[in-house]
Amino acid sequence: MNSTIPAKNIPTKALVVESPKRPFVLKDVILDEVRPDEVLVEMKYTGLCHTDIVVQEGAIPVGIYPAVLGHEGAGTVRRVGSNVQDKSLKEGDTVLLSFSSCQNCSTCKENRNGACSRMTDINFGGARGLEPSSSPISLPDGTPVRGQFFGQSSLSKLAVVSERSIVKCDASPEDLPFLAPLGCGYLTGAGTVFNILRPKKDSKFVIFGMGAVGLAACLAAKAEGVEIIVAVDIVDEKLELAKSLGATHSINTKITPDLEAGLREFFPDGVDRVLDTTGVRILQQSGLNALAHEGILAIVGVSRPGNTIEIDPLKFMMNCNRVIGMIEGEANPAQIVPRLVQLYRDGKFPVDRLSKIYPAGAIDQALEELHSGKVIKPVISWEDVQ
Ligand SMILES: [Zn+2]
Ligand SMILES: [Zn+2]
Known part of the structure; x- marks a missing residue:
């Protein structure tokens, strides 16, 4: 040509x-x-x-x-x-x-x-x-x-x-x-895990929304050896897919509308890392409320203008919590894209699914x-x- x-x-x-x-x-x-x-x-x-x-x-x-x-x-x-x-x-x-x-x-x-x-x-x-x-x-x-x-x-x-x-x-x-x-999509999910949330092996890691970004985050967390990954969505098929890709727990918020209570049922002391890919205010608020000591909520989903979440400053300070918003996982494509290609080749990032x-x-x-x-x-x- x-x-x-x-x-x-x-x-x-x-x-x-x-x-x-x-x-x-x-x-x-x-x-x-x-x-x-x-x-x-x-x-x-x-x-x-x-x-x-x-x-x-x-x-x-x-x-x-x-x-x-x-x-x-x-x-x-x-x-x-x-x-x-x-x-x-x-x-x-x-x-x-x-x-x-x-x-x-x-x-x-x-x-x-x-x-x-x-x-x-x-x-x-x-x-x-x-x-x-x-x-x-x-x-x-x-x-x-x-x-x-x-x-x-x-x-x-x-x-x-x-x-x-x-x-x-x-x-x-x-x-x-x-x-x-x-x-873009996979880089955002994986970059947020690698660069921002950096979950430890024993972190309780929760992901809201099992679209391309959320599932890429799930794969990246699994590749990093994270042992507890909670998938949250409203579609059972997506939750099943997430489980087949490494999620250890799942919550369907149509069945469990009180997400904070649902998370506390699994983890009474709270969760360590929450990634919101949905932009849904009520989920973000539940995620924030469910954070454990030193827990972090990362927001990457596009929210509607005017959406706000409430912070209890005293609890927030005592718990050493953080809320972070970002785009593209703060990644450098020249570095993260080759890393993800290699993970794909090694069978650790099976995005073909x-x-x-x-x-x-x-x-x-x-x-x-x-x-x-x-x-x-x-x-x-x-x-x-x-
Ligand atoms: Zn994009
Ligand atoms: Zn620049």
Whole structure:
């Protein structure tokens, strides 16, 4: 395919969202030339993440529409910009795409890129900048399209990707569809366990929500040797899946609505680590109330605006408790993604059990099956798109 890719005005097909709440539609788009710090990637697979759907629904602004979303891309390098820092990167390399960060602020320099101070504008506003004319994507009639969402806009057969979103990876073609979501969903769950919560082997570790993030956290905790992992959800099938992946206890909050009491029944002295992936206020409050001495509640799920949880300052102080909010597990993709690929190869991070692959033309079915709970992680394949 490479010999046929022109230097500029590169035609390709992408799943375009015309305006907020409009569906993803496969359309012809034109890509700009690759700038010195960018890479042209031919996508093989793209995981669908909750954030894509929140933006498609218009709840998080991305500047202009139409827009191409997608931030869990996996594919092959087709062209390398003249000033890309990784001089080993070359045409034909397999890459996983992750979020972008400035790589220059104090948190980025500490390898906590997920906490980059410029996270929002770089990932939601487009890596080249906020002006519509700066986007590398347009419609054939010249209309600018929001691109480089999370540095990549990888719901596209070809994409002009910011170098800062690229992680080189020597995955085999059979593994690639399962590894695509490492760049966001799985990285968030695993990064929160490795970098923030750091449960000990005997910690009582509780996870709210058995979606892709919660199950990745469950796998990461199990890989770290944590002996007590409690899965909380409202769908029995998801709780069963969690148990088959390492959870030792489960609570269905439809059956046990008083979650704090449910947790105290198992652990009268409280729990050590709680990870909330749901953003549901009542669960967060129960998690906080159930914390043991030195217990930590980590919030990674998107909450509704105006949600608040109550803290008893005296109890909180005496118990040495902490509440932490974060995104992307404060991880550096260049470090955590290869670590997770290795865990996958060693059979300790079996994320192939979470996903289902859909052709790009079947994205509506993928979204429907995600909403109905039939699939944990839908992955779009670009194989049939020319
Ligand atoms: Zn930064
Ligand atoms: Zn995401």
